[in-house]
Amino acid sequence: MKKFLWLIVGLIVLGIIALATPGKLTLPILIPIATTTPSPTPSPTPIPTPPSNSGPGLTAAVVAKHNNAASCYTIISNKVYDLTDWINQHPGGEGAILSICGIDGTNAFNDQHGGQGRPERILQNFYLGNLTN
Ligand code: HEM
Numbered sequence: 001m002k003k004f005l006w007l008i009v010g011l012i013v014l015g016i017i018a019l020a021t022p023g024k025l026t027l028p029i030l031i032p033i034a035t036t037t038p039s040p041t042p043s044p045t046p047i048p049t050p051p052s053n054s055g056p057g058l059t060a061a062v063v064a065k066h067n068n069a070a071s072c073y074t075i076i077s078n079k080v081y082d083l084t085d086w087i088n089q090h091p092g093g094e095g096a097i098l099s100i101c102g103i104d105g106t107n108a109f110n111d112q113h114g115g116q117g118r119p120e121r122i123l124q125n126f127y128l129g130n131l132t133n
Pocket residue numbers: 083090091092093096097099100105108109112113116118119120122123
């Protein structure tokens with residue numbers, strides 16, 4: 001019976017403490033709610049803008065301007081190549097490359113190297129783009 005009375009007294013004391021300090025008791029409940037970090041809004045993936053087709057492109061006229069050792073473009077089978085860096089590396093001499101700067105070098109290339117694997121492979125390193133009208 002005595003134990004029961006102590007229990008009652010204990011509960012009353014706890015009740016008084018709870019009423020006197022409402023903030024402290026509710027705080028642990030509120031903190032997790034208040035500190036929940038909002039999930040960041042996913043930013044939209046930027047869509048790359050396609051290159052504008054307003055420029056002249058790789059026309060024969062553009063190639064014709066690159067007709068020297070400072071800048072050497074050539075056309076081979078309707079594809080444009082920038083051979084500037086190849087001029088002084090060419091095993092067949094600088095003159096052979098310089099002779100096709102700014103013009104269509106298809107025949108010159110094919111006459112010399114048609115069907116040869118190595119020159120064809122090296123040529124691909126200098127590909128700029130397809131010839132446009
Ligand atoms: C346009 C791009 C060209 C590339 C990428 C190219 C590449 C090469 C390569 C790699 C060789 C060494 C031979 C081999 O390893 O098979 C070579 C040799 C040679 N090329 Fe070209 N070539 C080009 C254009 C030309 C042109 C237009 C001519 C002539 C008009 C020419 C004339 C020669 C000659 C005569 C050799 C032989 C050199 C020798 O064996 O002593 N090449 N070229």
